[in-house]
Amino acid sequence: MKLLSSIIASSIFVLGTFIYSVEAKEGPAIIDYESIHHPVVAKHGMVASQQHIASDVGVNILKRGGNAVDAAVATGLALAVVLPRAGNLGGGGFMLVHLKEQGKTIAIDYREVAPIAAHRNLFLDSDGNVDKQKARFSRLSAGVPGTVAGLYLAQQQYGTMDWAEVIQPAIQLAEEGFVVNWDLANQLERRSSYMKKIPATAKVFFKEGGDPYETGDLLKQKDLATTLKLLQKEGAKAFYQGKIAKLIVADMKKNGGIITTEDLANYKPVIRKPLTGQYRDHTVVTMPPASSGGVHLIQMLNVLEHFPVADLGVNTADSINVMSEAMKYAYADRSKHLGDTNFYDVPLDWLMSKKYAETIAKKVTIGEITPSTEINAGTAPKYESPDTTHFSVVDQWGNAVSNTYTLNFSYGSGIVAEGTGILLNNEMDDFSAKPGTPNAYGLIGGEANAIEAGKRPLSSMTPAMVFKDGQLKLVTGSPGGSRIITTVLQMVVNFVDHGMNVAEATHTPRFHHQWLPDRVFVEPAINKDTRELLKQRGYELYDSRTMGSTQSIQIEDYIYGSSDPRRPNAKAAGY
Incomplete structure (x- = not known):
């Protein structure tokens, strides 16, 4: 009880400070006042994520007997639907899994990799300078995605439920829709001038005629639902060797991208x-x-x-x-x-x-x-x-997951691969496009992080x-x-x-x-x-x-x- 009282007191003390901080810089935040004054205390299990719908999905998995990995994967898949600016199928990330009974913790690296055709001068113009448009907002900026492979590996090796059961909540959210909150409506409005120019993106994130979604609207993502159903039926194979792979490669060929059938088939997450x-x-x-x-x-x-x-x-x-x-x-x-x-x-x-x-x-x-x-x-x-995102999970047996994954920028490159509903990452900008030249975050890199085929770009996650x-x-x-x-x-x-x-x-x-x-x-x-x-x-x-x-x-x-x-x-x- 002493700890709980301390949490409540500290939360009340800092509340006013951070309401001001968020509102002053990013607009009126939708803050869960209840949880700030009375932080969540649980006996059996907990999920903390950046989107309340995804957190509830994870907790429901725990309640049904799933372990921390099952809940984490379900949360990650749900975030791909309800937090499209960072939750993803088209990006990559890192996961720590603590297995209490075995007394060990393992790391799953499902970071994107550079396509086979990538080379160190990929983003340099004729004068040897970095072309930021290519590096950040083109199909060339996409690394081979690792999220699906990583989540599937984690669930198959360390989860306890059926994969089909774990992915089902995400399918329902994509197919039946969810209510657009202020944050999502605001973020899409801010990026509308660019994202509406890409037909496949506009089809997903804007209404017919290009009108933006408003707070309270229902957002359904039919192509993404179809993609998730394929994953439910065929597992990660659908993404890397099946119909989803074919759609991604077709989109690349049509629009000057370099991810190939071979790139997708060769992708493997790594347990470290x-x-x-x-x-x-x-x-x-x-x-x-x-x-x-x-x-x-x-x-x-x-x-x-x-x-x-x-x-x-x-x-x-x-x-x-x-x-x-x-x-x-x-x-x-x-x-x-x-x-x-x-x-x-x-x-x-x-x-x-x-x-x-x-x-x-x-x-x-x-x-x-x-x-x-x-x-x-x-x-x-x-x-x-x-606009990376993180979620943490602990289950009733003491197992835990700490997972961070990303598309890099908000909505990645802003490009949806046609027919998939999947936003493509722009993680290639995390390489040193030109050693000594800052990337989008002002970080300087050198030869160790130069672009090279098959290489994973450095990440701060x-x-x-x-x-x-x-x-x-x-x-x-x-x-x-x-x-x-x-x-x-x-x-x-x-x-x-x-x-x-x-x-x-x-x-x-x-x-x-x-x-x-x-x-x-x-x-x-x-x-x-x-x-x-x-x-x-x-x-x-x-x-x-x-x-x-x-x-x-x-x-x-x-x-x-x-x-x-x-x-x-x-x-x-x-x-």
Whole structure:
């Protein structure tokens, strides 16, 4: 009861701050006031996702006896229908699966891969400059999708229900429709000038005549329903070798894309060993490359171990100072050392070592800053959209899933493959189209992340789990492009160092530094006095819209869920 009282009190305290923050930057948020004042507490199972309909789908699967993986896959498939800006069948992502009875956690990498015809100069014009239109808003920008293969693999190997049963809720949502909320209507209106130009996209997301859907309208997606029914009947084979594959390839051939029948047939998700780090008295388990997030989450935590973070306080000038400096060094290393380990020898052990963290910590002094121009990637010893989405699941047996997946931008490239209802990703922009040139998120990349056929582009997605004494305590993750890594970092620090419960950790204001540009991005709720102190120390501050949308679950005597109010319609649901 003490924990529950603390959650309620903390939620009431921060509520006004974040309502202002979301409304000021993104319009009137649809916030679940009930869940903020009275966070969801469950005994048997919990699903936290960015869309309340999808969360309810997942919980219903748990109630029917499905495990965390069944519920996660059902949630992911439902999000492909009800959260089209980020939920997807045409993208890719990362999943952590904790299997309580077996005492192990596995990582499923279903990131997109570059098509066979891709090459390092794919997006360069005749002058050698990056053609942003090609890299972000054309069929060339699509990597071979991995979501269907990843979700199918997870459910078949680690789920307990029939695949047909798990996919059925998504089919019903696509076929029978769901009520358009303010957020979806607003997002489509904002992108209408571009998306309406693409006939297959306009057919799905706009009414006949091109009128936008309004709040309260019913959105049915017939082509997507047909696609889902094919998947229900034939499994992932329908997407990679069957009718869906033929439709995607036909769309590519017709419109200058390069994904082929061979590309789709060859796609395979990969089961990997997750990365593990020790932070104070907790163990952090997270995603290996092609995620850069996991490596640098552990790297930054290793650096912070050298500082009395708890004593520095929450979002004080000193704590932001120390954490921002740690962030700079991590993102500098990201620019040089991170890429697909099948193509580049990423020095993982060194980057995550306590010894390397100690050398960085010695360069950080509380009250002082090092300009980013004076920070370079370390020398190893020889030998992402803001509209990604995350969901977390815990079941009654203690199994858990932390899943982050994406199309890259909101609605990916904005292009629907004709006849499928599937939005195509634009993940090829996550490669370094030209080493040293920033991508859409301002991230610098080098040779390690250059475009190459069959290669997975580097991603900031950072699904994570935190354990103590061998017991799972926190499941978390977030969307947010380049800010995903620092958002997850702050969740872990809030939880471990500051002793916050899941609601407090979720609602606390956030900040971000990514080395270049040399500025601290701060949410509106970072207080004025702290801002002034940071400026006096030499930081350039940049007022940012809200960062991330964490979907987190804490496991104690009961299961406690918190969905981030920074984006509307999220919900933690349990039973």
